[in-house]
Amino acid sequence: MKMAINVLQALILILGAPLARGVIGKLKAWIQRRQGASIWRPYADLAKLFRKEDLVPPSASWVFRCAPIVLLGATIAVAAFVPVVQPSALLASWGDFFLLVYLLALGRFFLSLGALDGGSAFGGMGASREALVSTLAEAPFLLGLVAVSILAAHADIAGMVTWTLHQNFFNVSAVHILAFTSLAMVVLAETGRMPVDNPTTHLELTMIHEGMVLEYSGPSLALIEWASAIKLHALLALLIALFGPWGMASSGSVEAIGLALLLYCTKAAVLMLLLAVIESGVAKLRMYLVPDFLGVASAVSALAVIFTMLVKR
Amino acid sequence: MYQGGKKAGGEEFTVQLVSIDRAFIFLLAALGLFAPILLLAGRTKRARGLAIALIVAANVVGCSVAALCFWRESHSLLDFSRITPFSFVLEIDKLSALFLLLICTVGVPVAIFAVSYFNRHYPEERRNWMWTFFSLFLLSMVVVVTASTGFAFLAGWELMTLLSAGLILMEGDSVERRHNVFIYLLMMHAGAAAVVAGFFLFLPYSHTLDFLAIRTASAGLPAGIRTAIFLLAFMGFGTKAGIIPLHLWLPRAHPIAPSPVSALMSGVMLKTAVYGFVRFAFDFLAGGPSWFGYLVLLAGAVSGLLGVLYAIAEHDLKRLLAYHSVENIGIIYLGLGTSLLFASHQAPLWASLALIAALLHTFNHALFKSLLFLGAGAISNATHTIDLEELGGLQQRMPITGTTFLIGCCSIVGLPLFNGFISEWLTFRSFLAGFVLTNSKAQIVLPLMVGVLALIGGLAAACFVKVFGVAFLGRPRSAEAEHAVEAPVSMRAGMTILAAACLLIGILPGLLLHPLASLGQALFPGAGVPEETLIIARVIPWIAAIILGVVVTTVLLKRTQRMVPTWGCGLPQLTSRMQYTSTVFSKPIRFVFSAVYRPDRKIERLPAGQPYFPTSISYSSVRTTSYEKALYRPFVDLIVSAAHQLRRLQTGNIQVYLLYIFLTLVALLAFLRFQK
Numbered sequence: 006m007k008m009a010i011n012v013l014q015a016l017i018l019i020l021g022a023p024l025a026r027g028v029i030g031k032l033k034a035w036i037q038r039r040q041g042a043s044i045w046r047p048y049a050d051l052a053k054l055f056r057k058e059d060l061v062p063p064s065a066s067w068v069f070r071c072a073p074i075v076l077l078g079a080t081i082a083v084a085a086f087v088p089v090v091q092p093s094a095l096l097a098s099w100g101d102f103f104l105l106v107y108l109l110a111l112g113r114f115f116l117s118l119g120a121l122d123g124g125s126a127f128g129g130m131g132a133s134r135e136a137l138v139s140t141l142a143e144a145p146f147l148l149g150l151v152a153v154s155i156l157a158a159h160a161d162i163a164g165m166v167t168w169t170l171h172q173n174f175f176n177v178s179a180v181h182i183l184a185f186t187s188l189a190m191v192v193l194a195e196t197g198r199m200p201v202d203n204p205t206t207h208l209e210l211t212m213i214h215e216g217m218v219l220e221y222s223g224p225s226l227a228l229i230e231w232a233s234a235i236k237l238h239a240l241l242a243l244l245i246a247l248f249g250p251w252g253m254a255s256s257g258s259v260e261a262i263g264l265a266l267l268l269y270c271t272k273a274a275v276l277m278l279l280l281a282v283i284e285s286g287v288a289k290l291r292m293y294l295v296p297d298f299l300g301v302a303s304a305v306s307a308l309a310v311i312f313t314m315l316v317k318r
Numbered sequence: 319m320y321q322g323g324k325k326a327g328g329e330e331f332t333v334q335l336v337s338i339d340r341a342f343i344f345l346l347a348a349l350g351l352f353a354p355i356l357l358l359a360g361r362t363k364r365a366r367g368l369a370i371a372l373i374v375a376a377n378v379v380g381c382s383v384a385a386l387c388f389w390r391e392s393h394s395l396l397d398f399s400r401i402t403p404f405s406f407v408l409e410i411d412k413l414s415a416l417f418l419l420l421i422c423t424v425g426v427p428v429a430i431f432a433v434s435y436f437n438r439h440y441p442e443e444r445r446n447w448m449w450t451f452f453s454l455f456l457l458s459m460v461v462v463v464t465a466s467t468g469f470a471f472l473a474g475w476e477l478m479t480l481l482s483a484g485l486i487l488m489e490g491d492s493v494e495r496r497h498n499v500f501i502y503l504l505m506m507h508a509g510a511a512a513v514v515a516g517f518f519l520f521l522p523y524s525h526t527l528d529f530l531a532i533r534t535a536s537a538g539l540p541a542g543i544r545t546a547i548f549l550l551a552f553m554g555f556g557t558k559a560g561i562i563p564l565h566l567w568l569p570r571a572h573p574i575a576p577s578p579v580s581a582l583m584s585g586v587m588l589k590t591a592v593y594g595f596v597r598f599a600f601d602f603l604a605g606g607p608s609w610f611g612y613l614v615l616l617a618g619a620v621s622g623l624l625g626v627l628y629a630i631a632e633h634d635l636k637r638l639l640a641y642h643s644v645e646n647i648g649i650i651y652l653g654l655g656t657s658l659l660f661a662s663h664q665a666p667l668w669a670s671l672a673l674i675a676a677l678l679h680t681f682n683h684a685l686f687k688s689l690l691f692l693g694a695g696a697i698s699n700a701t702h703t704i705d706l707e708e709l710g711g712l713q714q715r716m717p718i719t720g721t722t723f724l725i726g727c728c729s730i731v732g733l734p735l736f737n738g739f740i741s742e743w744l745t746f747r748s749f750l751a752g753f754v755l756t757n758s759k760a761q762i763v764l765p766l767m768v769g770v771l772a773l774i775g776g777l778a779a780a781c782f783v784k785v786f787g788v789a790f791l792g793r794p795r796s797a798e799a800e801h802a803v804e805a806p807v808s809m810r811a812g813m814t815i816l817a818a819a820c821l822l823i824g825i826l827p828g829l830l831l832h833p834l835a836s837l838g839q840a841l842f843p844g845a846g847v848p849e850e851t852l853i854i855a856r857v858i859p860w861i862a863a864i865i866l867g868v869v870v871t872t873v874l875l876k877r878t879q880r881m882v883p884t885w886g887c888g889l890p891q892l893t894s895r896m897q898y899t900s901t902v903f904s905k906p907i908r909f910v911f912s913a914v915y916r917p918d919r920k921i922e923r924l925p926a927g928q929p930y931f932p933t934s935i936s937y938s939s940v941r942t943t944s945y946e947k948a949l950y951r952p953f954v955d956l957i958v959s960a961a962h963q964l965r966r967l968q969t970g971n972i973q974v975y976l977l978y979i980f981l982t983l984v985a986l987l988a989f990l991r992f993q994k
Contacts, residue, residue, distance in 0.1 A: 058878040064793045066713035068724070070879075071869075078868035079734075082861050099857040103746045104734060106772075108861070111733040114779055118724075121787030121898070122713075125884045129787075129898020136783055137906040140776035144769040147746075151768050155753045220884060224877050296910045303769065310765050313753065 006257040011095045017266075018084040018242060022234035023047035025241070025277065032281035047234065054227035062220055064124040072119025073221065073228035079112035080232040084239045088166050088246045090265035091254045097163035102150040105162070105243075106143065109195065112232065113139055116217055123220030127209060131216025138201060138213065138295055142194045145302035149188040152180050152309035153247055156316060162246070170250045178316050183309035185248045190302040192244065194295070196237045199284045201295050211289060245272045338394045341383045342410065342464075345422075346396075348376035349457035357446040357453075366446060373453050374429050380422030380460065387415035388833050395466075405528065406473075409466035412837045413601065416677060417463035417593045420684045423819065424585050425456050431692050431812030432578040434805075438699060439576065448488060448576075455481040455582065462590045468517040468527025471594075475513065478587060479506040485579045486571060498570040505567045509557030516550035516598065519543055529602075536602050544603060548610055551598035552617075558591035559647045562621040563949050568644060569628075573636035577695025580636060584643045585688030592650055592680050599658065600673065600841050608760065611659030615763070618655050619770050622648025626777040627914050630784070630907055633900040635694045635704040638785065639687065642730060645774060646683045650676045652771060653745045656752070659760050666845035668751045670838030674851060675744035677834060682737040682823065686729035689816035693723035696805040696813065697789065701798040706785065706900040711794040715802045718810045720790045722817035727782040729820045732775050735862055737823035740831075740854060745771060747850045777907065784903045793894040825862050828855030 027044035034041025061069065085095040086105045117135055120128035154160050156178070157168035194201040197214035206212050212219075218229050246253075252268035254261035290298055353376070356369040386392050387410045398406040410418060432452065436445050458481055461474030483499050517527055523543075524535035539547075553564070560568040572580050599610070625644030632638035653676025660669035696719045697712065698704045713720035725736065732742040749771070752764020794800040804810070823830060831851040839845050886892040908915060919939045923932040967978075 058880050060882045061879050062884040063881055064711060064714070064791075064884065066717075066720070066791065068713060068791060074869050074872045075865070077872065078865035081868055082864045085864060096857060096860060099853055100861075101747075101853075103743055104857065104861070107732065107734050107739060107743070107775075110731075110775075110779060111728075111735070114728070114731065114733055114783060117783045118787055118791060121783070122791040123884050124711075124792040124894075124897055125886070125892060126896050126898060129792075129903060132783060132787065133898060133903045133906060136780035136903070137910065140773070140780050140907065141910075143776035144772040147772045148766070148769045151750060151765050154750065155765060158753075160747065160750055224875070228872065292906070293909065307766060307769060310769075311762055313765075314762055 007091070007093065010091055010254075010257060010262060011093060014087075014089040014091070015081075015084050015095055017089055018087060018239050019081060019235055022231065022238040023051060025238045025273065026234045028274070029277045029281055029284075032278055033285055036281055036285045047230075051227050051231055054222075054230070055224050057223035059223040059225050062123050062125075065122045065220075068115070069119050069122035069220075070225070072115040072122075073225045073232070075115040076112035077228045077232040077235075079108045079115075080235045080239070083108045084235055086162055087239050087242045088163065088250070088253070089242055089269055090262055091257075092166040092170055092246075092250060093163045097166075098161050100162065101160040102154065102162060102165075103147065103160075106146055106150075109236065110139070110143070112236075116229065120217035120220070125220060127212075127216045127219045130209065131213055131219070134213045134292065135217060138194055138299070141296055141299040141303070142191050145187045145299060145306040146191045146195065148303070148306035148310055149184045149191065150247075152184040152306065152313055155310070155313040156180055162243075166246045166250050166253070169247065170253060174251060178312075180309050180312045180316060181248060183305050183312065185244070187302045187306035187309065188244060188247075190298065190305075192240045193283070194299060194302075196233065196240060198237075198280065200287045200290045201298065203289045206289075241273060241276050242269075244276065245269065338383055338386055338392055338410075339396060341379050342394050342396060342408070345376045345380045345383065345460065346408075346457065348372045348379075349453050349460065353453040354450045357450045361446060366449065369449060369453070370429065370433060373449070373456070374426055377422040377425035377429065377456070380418060381426070383410070384415045384419035384422060388412065388419055402469075404469035405467045405526065406470045407466045407528070408461065408464040408470060409529075410464055412833075412840055413593070413596065414464045416681065416834070416837065417589065418460060420589055420681050421456065421459050421463065421586050424582070424684050424688045424816070427812040427815040428578050428581050428585075428688055428692065429812075430815070431581075431695070431809050434808040435576065435578055435695055435699065438806075444488065448485070451481050451485050451488065452579070452582075455485060455579075459582075459586055459590055463593050466529045468529075468532075472510070472514060472517070475510060475590075475594075478590065479503065479510070482571075482575070482579065482583055482587060486575045489574065489576050489579075495574055498567075498574055502567040502571040505557055505564070509554045509564075512550045512554030512557070513594065516547050516554060519547050519550070520602075529597075532602050536604070544606060548599060548603060548606055551595060552613065555591040555595040555598070556617065559588050559595070559651075560591075560621075560644050561617045561647060561651060562624050562644060563945060565621070565625075565644050566946065566950070569637050569640045572640035572643070573634060577636075577691055577698065580639075580694070581688035581691035584640065584691055585684045588643060588647060589680050589684055592647070592654075592676075595654065596673075596677070599654070600661075605658055605661035605669075608659055608662040608758075611655050611657075611662055611760075612763070613655070614651050614658055615655030615767065618648045618651030618653075619767065620648070621645065622652060622774045623770065623777075624914065626774050626781060627911055630777060630781040630904045631915060633706040635697065635706055635785065635789065636691070638706075638781070639690050639694060642690075642778070642781070643683075643687060645778065646679070646687065646730070649742065649745065649771065649774065650679050650683070652676075652767065653679060653741075653748065656745070656748050656764060656767070659764070660748075660751075660755075661842065663755050663758060663760065665755065666842035667848055668748060668754070670835070670842045670845035671744065671751065671848035671850055672748035673841065674831070674834045674838050674848065675741055675748055677837070678744060678827075678830060679738075679741035681830065682729065682741050682820070685816055685819050685823070686726045686736075686738060689722060689726040689813060689820065690730065692809070692813050692816065693719060693726060696809050697802075699805060699809070700802040701796070703796070703798060706788045708796040709789040709794070709799045710792050710796075710894060710897065711790075711799060712802055713790040715794075715799075716790075716804045719805050719813060722810075722813040723790065724786055725817040725820055727786045729824065731779045731782050733779075734858070735821075735824050735865065737820045737827075739824065740827040740858070742771065742775060743854055744850060780904070780907055784900055788898075788900045788903065792897050793892075795894045795897070795899075825858060826855070827858060828852075831855055 026047045031041045031044050086100045088094045117132040120132040157165040159165050202213040254265040353369040353372045356365045394410040396408045436448050458474045458477035465471035520532045524531040557564045622645050625641050629638050629641035653672050657669045657672035729736040729738040732738040749764045749767045755761045835847045835851050917939045922936045924934045
């Protein structure tokens, strides 16, 4: 039963990812007083792209064609780490957050190579900027997770979530607040959202992620879009699981799972609303202000680690 | 090679030991005697072929000897004291077996690669000398890691330096090259002097330089002597390993060596320094106060960060790889420092975990760094340049070289499913375990080190996206790259073996982790098998299965593909000059970390009178490393001025020299008289 729920969780993260994107888009549209597209539109987009043909530049090698596939594979593996409705996941009791972060790095590494394989200036531009952002995002990402893991005295994600689940919400420590702040900032940078990157831009002066995928089309583009949707969804789910897991099902009964799923959707909706508010209210940072943004995240996460010393265990 | 029975006991075990000794003697004799004699006396093509076959065979035998000693509890001891003036004993224990395995595993593919590399790059008469030095260089490293007396160790150590310098000089002869080799030799001998002094400090207590005697004597050493020995070993081996700021020779010597030799120097020779340091710090001294650990940790962090930052600014492929060696030595030292720190806090289990991480990274680095240097050799063989700005589009022209090079890149960056990840992950986990040390500074320092290693890893990823993307992907940036052809078969074979080894360890890390765990138990009595080594061995195959499943499913789905030119913003055609170059790619990172580089930029616009419509713009940006000057200049000045003072003694007058001799004699007689 537990195994079946684990598989279900992975499927929620993987198949529900386009929906999460659609919801964010809708929320943004409401905040901006627009009608907005249907929340199911990302699925239609993916279906459309999958039916099209793949356009490949003549200079491209197998790296160009394989990059989206490796990216999707690594992102799906990440989804197998993240608990959604119960404090465990397919690989969560073995896999720790270092693996999770480095799987994301694996996908990003191949996507950057694919971008350079197109042989245009835009690919290089996107890859070079992505290299800067991801280089600086890695340290606060890991340090924020280290702080939580020290409190929980567990390195595996299941252990960390279970520990938080047994804490009282109102006893939450400063470490949690600091770690959440830094991780939320990192998630914005990692998933290419405002104020680090603008997911809707197609202007060469501003684009990072879009610059990298400019040469991709058809099914390859669909794989990339799907993978980045899964990444966003999985990281949001990770934030929920680490900092607000209360309500997760402790037994395998259908009611408990249903309730946990409902609670998860509510929590996810709150985070998405937050994201939509930030995206609508904040301007994109200049490229060379991004290191400052991530520098703040690094400092906050280092503080979180230092403060773990003061917490009584 | 007799493999022995399943049970390591009784008569069978003796047979196995005897045959291990014989195989080990064969390894030494083949590399040290037969191959050089064949090469220097034979002077025919067939003799050379035979000698090369002998070198490869010796390495294969060496692998199996090391594997037997490493995976099973065998060991081997050869005593040559009767035929040497000092006591010369070679012994393979578990630690030696690991490093012997490393040398021989890298030795086989590098020798195979060198067959066509030497054939293409050197005239007939020089090839035999190259191979002789190559063989002896391998032998010297084997002696270093298996020596069990100080004399044998130092003899191997010195030979290793001289032979590698010889190999560099054989590549060519120019003032610059000689200057670089001079710096190499100078720093190596300063380091060797520190190592010798470290050995001699043991002497009053152990009476001989046998490792066994040193080990037993070290428990009774006064604290001051222990500290002195530790610092001497740290400096001496640190010079060879290339920790910053003792790395000056490394980016000078490695790039100018022939590629197979760079592969051996960077992949294997640096590791003998790690071996020496582990031997001294962990085996002889068995740890020490916690500041030993902090010192090594600091050296590792500085080397790791600065090494990768310098690497990213390079566009000469071999210099870039040399700086990455500094970075990886930094990662290894981070693990060693963590281990010392845990050992000083009486946490043998975690100390063992950190040491396993460091030793595994040592092994992994040997594999992927020699793979990358061989790749650089294959590139220079095909295009006659290793300047990244002149390359591009090689993946289509050299598919095997490109694919193996990509595996090397993924490994050095530490991406999951490749071997570098396993050791970096273990290092991360040993940092994380620091929080168990309550009531100690290490409780905070170690977890914060996660951030440092993450930054190093991120920068390395950026650097290798640049290297592979600029050299192998996109369009060729020069005519040479445009007309490059795939490397010959022996080069491809060498690189493929190393790439396969990287993948094997990356997906099935348990192979090496189990024996490493028992090595950890041997060095830290009371340490069990760290749980982490089991976890990673269990989870990685699952992740590999998931990713492979996705890849297979997506590849099987039918997709129609059409070749269309890259979008050129309405221009008729994109040229290769419109691509991002290596320098531009790293610009954002260099800009953010400009405090580290202190670049000296010059922009010249010509003609001078027209700032808005220049006919040519030249730009140069040179990294100024102020600390090198600040650290080394006073020292060099001191030596030079002392030499000037001493020159007064050298008058050129024979009577004065006779007076010196007479005075020395009187002084010695007086010394003898008063000593009684």
